[in-house]
Amino acid sequence: MTILVIAEHDNATVKAATLGTVAAAKAIKSFAQQSVHVLVAGHHAHNAAQAAAKFAGVSKVLLADAPQLEAGLAENIEATVLSIARNYSHILVPATASGKNIAPRIAAKLDVAQISDITAVCSADTFERPIYAGNAIATVQSRDSIKVITVRATSFDADASEGSSAPIESIDAAPDAGLSKFVSRDVTKLDRPELTSAGTIVSGGRGLGSAENYKRLLEPLADRLGAALGASRAAVDAGYVPNDYQVGQTGKIVAPQLYFAIGISGAIQHLAGMKDSKVIVAINKDPEAAIFSVADYGLVGDLFEIVPELVQRLQ
Template sequence: MSGQNKILVIAEHDNTAVKAATLNTVAAAAQLGGEAHLLIAGWNADGVAKQAARIDGVTKVWWADAPHLAEGLAEPLASTLLPIARDYTHILAPATAYGKNVAPRIAALLDVAQISDVIAVDADDTFRRPIYAGNAIATVQSHDAIKVITVRTTAFDGAAPCGGIAVVETLAAAVDGGGVQFVGREVSTLERPELAGAKIVVSGGRGLGSGENYMATLSPLADKLGAALGASRAAVDAGFVPNDYQVGQTGKIVAPQLYFAIGISGAIQHLAGMKDSKVIVAVNKDPEAPIFGVADYGLVADLFAVVPELAGAL
């Protein structure tokens, strides 16, 4: 990797604290070599900028603070970033809903191709990313002067949140809001861990039969384990749970220490979102279910008998 690389990481945060996905993206930036900077764009986010300055591996923090940056909208953020963008060889964002919103606009404004969902860095111009729902890995080489990249956060261990001594420098927020206006946001509040970053995930599928069965069967187990709740696309489409529970190619990509797949057949779409989990436990009454092909432990049984028994034994 070239020591001449200059990397800018677009931080995901909530104006109070840096999100864990940012630490994973900083870790990916470290593999490129060179100098890594971080952009904090928000409102009343001075505390976040100070926190970001302590992240190991970050040498400078750009801090842009303005009311129209409060909600993380892609348009004003990209306009704010543009004056400094060409100073960098690489611009990285996490492959979360936030990063997937911001990175394409930045790439378009810079007239470069975006490299999405990177899981490995082979060289400063060569990266690996999954395709075909994770059934194949593509090696992509880019000759663009600026590489705009989204990072699959589960593929990189997070950088240490402390140990750094970066300088914080103010970046003027763009006046132009990009023609967009924030109207409102509906946020689901959960007492359990956030799905994308949870160490243990208990997921349910269509085999649970209904939303009532989903909650009655899985909640006691998740409560005992301190786990996040997830679901297959089939369960979400059937209305058992909201779509923010969905694990899979079109949902959240997770890689917890322990993943329970209960009543989930194991469609390719779902496997793409969880097969990197460290330990996978599957419960399904169909011995031919594809989920058993990736499971470390599989139990062919009636989930309505087995799961309450497991929860009771914990």
């Protein structure tokens, strides 16, 4: 049997989370000696399929190209996946908003238990996943004939996207399910890196006090570092920044090389989203703040003085 990875893409390029998911598939392959296929379901998505074909370790790319797949509606992708699902022992999807919308539908239709948010592969049927906001790790074994899995892509070291030249095979797309309709999409355009794929992230919390302070203090620091901007849930709830800035269990899971936590106390749900960062720098006036328990470097003091000085020294 073979492993199938469902690619997340915009019909032109493949999202970084797919690379991490392919890395998880290769970890399974190392136990079962299976091949890895990638499904690109979209419309006018040949460029995305060509990008996926270059991923190291991928032996074939399946391209389902049809108008009803252009918007990535979960109901239509689910139907297309189900038409080929019986050919695979594992079906992997990135644990993103899109992937979490698709995978449960596939698992339900196949009458199997979904394995969610895996962070490690122990064997072809055994996986690790975080529970209790990452305070414990559960080891889960599945005996289902087809394993439907969502992957925390930041937990797997993605290989370079170049290194292979897999064949691309066209497959038939399932008819439009007619259960949902794409109306519109509002896209936030940023001059900075995407939060989930950035190498450096500067995050702010409620300690900043206002949206004006968030912008005045953190944007210059992010500009100096070429970093993405993030925030705690408290900062988002207070209206300092939009919801798509949120890092945490109910936001985005990140694992950059460098993470700045500024004015963030370190609530469990926030730590669950960023504690796998390679280097964590915390700035907080409370020496007992929970964020210091995971920080590699901690600065206890007034962020309104420390951050401007840090920006100045980085010039």
